């Protein structure tokens with residue numbers, strides 16, 4: 001057998017140009033040579049016939065075609081040590097390159113990110129669904145099943161876990177509402193203190209724990225039928241709003257929101273009555289404590305009754321709107337009667353007005369008597385019983 005030139009025996013040897021041409025002319029035989037289907041003597045004969053070269057040349061060409069996968073010197077190609085088919089070993093750095101061929105004939109599919117068009121279509125569907133729900137939930141329609149007047153007692157900020165919570169007043173309200181036919185409640189927010197962040201130090205200044213606060217809130221939220229429960233700033237801290245909503249699953253409430261509750265009550269007889277409740281309407285005035293709800297009643301005259309809390313004082317205002325309908329604005333004081341924050345801030349204490357009851361009389365002949373505000377809950381219950389009896393709905 002003729003001796004091999006050094007470039008042919010070395011797997012990385014540079015193949016001379018004229019040999020590269022000859023190899024190219026015999027490229028149709030390469031797979032058969034590599035797979036062993038074309039024997040050496042048959043290849044010699046074939047190569048001599050087609051190229052007109054001698055045995056030394058065909059021997060070198062055969063060796064190169066048999067042992068090299070690629071006919072150029074590529075570092076990624078190796079000759080197996082112990083015989084067998086040549087294989088290509090991937091370099092490690094190629095694994096993180098998308099769609100790179102790391103072994104002959106093998107590729108892999110890289111997961112494709114969504115196109116921007118798909119992304120926009122999906123975001124559009126999410127927006128439409130969210131916007132429709134917002135419009136649907138903007139107004140809560142409440143159908144009153146019973147005939148005759150009803151009453152809504154708007155409870156001011158309860159702060160049930162505060163040491164300064166006026167429990168005698170709160171119990172009086174809850175008992176009166178729960179035992180009076182046609183009487184319902186509204187909660188203007190701040191059910192518990194629910195201190196957050198640096199304010200959590202204030203738990204040291206109150207004798208009830210967080211857990212006790214949750215149990216007291218549960219008692220309040222499941223003791224009366226609620227027309228609305230507003231989530232005040234205290235309720236919204238931490239995960240307080242979720243806690244209140246979960247408790248309300250065991251109670252009864254038409255709407256619960258951290259924003260503005262817009263409620264339209266429809267009755268078996270008479271025109272609907274609308275209530276707008278918010279923890280605190282925008283706007284303050286040193287000379288007019290009812291400024292926020294009044295401003296809302298003038299700028300957004302959708303409702304008949306505007307009620308808020310938060311500031312722990314009470315006030316009321318009635319005015320006739322441009323449409324000839326009376327509008328009632330009120331802010332309720334709530335039950336936190338001892339408040340170091342208010343003491344230090346210098347706000348004078350109000351001693352009255354923890355809640356306000358609106359008597360709704362949809363069939364009243366006088367426009368001024370469709371709604372009546374009474375600031376004592378027991379007096380309001382008495383008036384409700386009387387006015388229902390007068391209309392033949394109670395004995």
Ligand SMILES: [Fe+2]
Pocket residue numbers: 157159189190232310311312334
């Ligand atoms: Fe409050």
Ligand SMILES: [Fe+2]
Pocket residue numbers: 157189190232233234279310311
């Ligand atoms: Fe508040």
